[in-house]
Amino acid sequence: MGYKNFPMVPRVIFGRGSFNQINEVLALKRLSINAPFIFLVDDVFRNNPNITSILSLSYDDRIIYVSAKEEPKTSQVDQLVEDIILKSKQRPSGIIGIGGGTVLDLAKAVAIMLTNEGGAKDYQGWDLVKNPAIYHVGIPTISGTGSEVSRTTVLTGPERKLGINSDYTPFDQVILDSELTKELPRDQWFYTGMDCYIHCIESLTGTYLNTFSETYGNMALDLCKEIFLDGNLTEIEARDKLMMASWHGGMSIAYSQVGIAHAMSYGLSYLLGTKHGIGNCIVFDHLEDYYPEGVKVFKQMKAKHNITLPQGICADLADREFDIMINVALSLDPLWENAIGKNWKKIITREKLRTLYQKM
């Protein structure tokens, strides 16, 4: 087995107000007047001129508003792809995702599925994508998921919740403009920020750790503590720093892996539709046996920001439903191997997971 040869985002713009450069960036990438740019935009921005008035749509360019209330699904990707193919004269010049992790993941998946046959569910897994995606751009409006740097796009399919992990997944261009992360509800800011914090803890304590991951992870972890614990930053500084924490946290897991909170949170999300950020928080709150220091600091951050997590979301579940969540969680071998080690199957039993889920 050799070392991973993983792709990185080749172009990035960083700066407050840098979103204004979007039209110049895209103009160079237009393939023809019949090949439109398709903008997938979080529908919370539907009536927000700060986003839509900047975009200068020409020819057949089009905005498609997508809801980020639910986690992205393979069926949703397939529908978007079908709609784009039906309404475009030619294959689009590019897909531009403007939103949080859900919208960014949808943009990556749509860009892949425009050049690959079959349905999105056929590509959930590792390195199953055959053809390069079309040009795609990611513009985060919520910081923390690391989707802007990752080589995955996590989708809920008919059988599993799993990413399309491939060399063709990462964005060709990212624009990091912290002005776009204003006006976010406080809870959502916290939950998505904690996704980044949990990436750091799971990477830094994992068996896959190496110096590449460790240095990025430490940078992101320090930033998270500065933002969520120390509280000496202005709001603008905090937004800039969380944007970079998300980036570095994503870089850290790119060369290592996430761990137990993610595996179990995928189970919650698959069965109950729990969103990724809050799902991670609900799980991580109970993982003191596995991440003692990380969970201790997490609880301090939670207290500092007066966050109350939902309780008892698994209280009324049937045996069959616990089984579904446990199956989803246990199917994510690399996450467990990173968290526990090669012999993880001897340590992590179905009963242990059931006991943990029952506390949530």
Ligand code: ZN
């Ligand atoms: Zn995550």
